[in-house]
Amino acid sequence: xxxQNIAVAGATGNLGPSVVNALxxxxxxxxxxxxxxKTDKLPSSVKTVKTDYSSQSLTDAFKGQDAVVSLLPNHxxxxxxxxxxxxxxxxxxxxxxxxxxxxxxxxxxxxPVFAGxxxxxxxxKSKQDKISYAFVVNGLFLDWGIGAxxxxxxxxxxxxxxxxxxxxxxxxxxxxxxxxxxxxxNPDQFKNRAVYIQSAAxxxxxxxxxxxxxxxxxxxxxxxxxxxxxxxxxxxxxGTAELPTFLDFIALSALSTPYGNNWSAxxxxxxxxIKEKTQEELEQIVAQFx
Numbered sequence: 001x002x003x004q005n006i007a008v009a010g011a012t013g014n015l016g017p018s019v020v021n022a023l024x025x026x027x028x029x030x031x032x033x034x035x036x037x038k039t040d041k042l043p044s045s046v047k048t049v050k051t052d053y054s055s056q057s058l059t060d061a062f063k064g065q066d067a068v069v070s071l072l073p074n075h076x077x078x079x080x081x082x083x084x085x086x087x088x089x090x091x092x093x094x095x096x097x098x099x100x101x102x103x104x105x106x107x108x109x110x111x112p113v114f115a116g117x118x119x120x121x122x123x124x125k126s127k128q129d130k131i132s133y134a135f136v137v138n139g140l141f142l143d144w145g146i147g148a149x150x151x152x153x154x155x156x157x158x159x160x161x162x163x164x165x166x167x168x169x170x171x172x173x174x175x176x177x178x179x180x181x182x183x184x185x186n187p188d189q190f191k192n193r194a195v196y197i198q199s200a201a202x203x204x205x206x207x208x209x210x211x212x213x214x215x216x217x218x219x220x221x222x223x224x225x226x227x228x229x230x231x232x233x234x235x236x237x238x239g240t241a242e243l244p245t246f247l248d249f250i251a252l253s254a255l256s257t258p259y260g261n262n263w264s265a266x267x268x269x270x271x272x273x274i275k276e277k278t279q280e281e282l283e284q285i286v287a288q289f290x
Contacts, residue, residue, distance in 0.1 A: 002185045003066035003092060007049075009033045009081060010071035014144055015098060015173055017041050019069060022177030028184070033061055053077065058084030067092035067184055075116025079123050086130045092187050095120050097135045098176060100253035103194040104137070105260035112236055113249040125192075132191040134183050138171035139261055140254040142199050145170065146289050151255065152207040154289055157219045159251070161228075164205040164220075166257040169198035169264065172285065175274050182272035189271060196267040200277045204255065210283050214290040225256040 011020050011032040023030045024043045031047045051057040058081060062068060068085045070078055070093070078095055085093055095117075102109050102117050109118050124133045145151040151170070152158050171179075179197045183190045208218045232248040235241040253259050269276065277285070 005029045005066045007031045007062055007065040008069045012041055013071055016071050018173035018177040019180050022181050026181045055084055059087045062088035062090050065090050069094045070096045072096050075120055078120045093131050093133045098138055101137045101260055103135050107259045108253045111249040113246040128192050134190045135194040137194050137196045138176050139169040142170040142172045143285055152211055154211055154216050157221045159221045159223050160204050161223055161255045162225055165203050167201040167203045168255050168261045169201050171197055171199045175199045179272040196263040197269055197272055197274055198267055201262050201264045210286045214287055216290050
């Protein structure tokens with residue numbers, strides 16, 4: 001049974017507008033939670049509910065909703081959302097996964113940067129008799145990654161992992177929104193499991209070649225999985241880890257083949273209606289940032 005009334009938490013971050021726009025364009029009734037009550041970036045048809053994220057405030061906000069989509073960056077804050085959703089009678093919960101394959105890769109799940117997501121997954125599994133869920137696994141955001149210089153840096157040094165030839169699954173923000181709609185319109189097909197999607201499986205070298213074709217000069221900085229692992233874990237153990245350390249762990253999960261980040265052979269693209277990008281379309285995406 002398709003869900004019609006959808007509440008979204010964390011709608012103004014990197015992914016939020018793409019997901020909310022997709023939900024609205026699909027004709028769903030969207031309610032956005034906001035601490036400030038302001039949602040300037042979102043469609044006018046979206047209903048805004050001001051909340052302080054207390055238990056009662058969340059429960060009140062979720063009453064009458066069929067599903068909750070969490071896009072919150074604070075993963076420790078998700079269990080209270082789940083509890084409030086259950087209390088309000090919500091049927092389906094999409095946690096703030098939207099990234100690496102934590103559900104299917106023990107190596108990724110062991111990385112400290114994902115500890116909050118692991119706890120959320122375990123918590124949802126323990127509550128599946130009360131609420132259904134799905135984990136969206138989309139890899140690195142393709143367009144966001146290029147804009148942020150994460151998979152290829154068009155305006156500075158590009159760290160190339162393990163030679164740069166290994167392909168990794170990656171998805172545009174728009175396609176993540178499309179998949180979210182598909183899951184909520186046909187929840188029985190996706191409930192209580194990971195949903196794997198990709199706009200492309202592409203290597204860093206392929207992205208670099210496209211960038212160079214567009215006239216960009218890419219400065220390569222070669223690195224290895226072993227080197228990054230050794231440095232990052234050493235900083236965790238001696239208490240000197242800062243933001244760059246956690247970004248290193250994310251890079252391993254997204255770009256290092258031993259971590260399991262290419263699901264070309266097991267994705268749900270056909271079920272959610274995603275078509276993989278052609279070479280021309282990949283070039284157009286890179287050109288947006290060149």
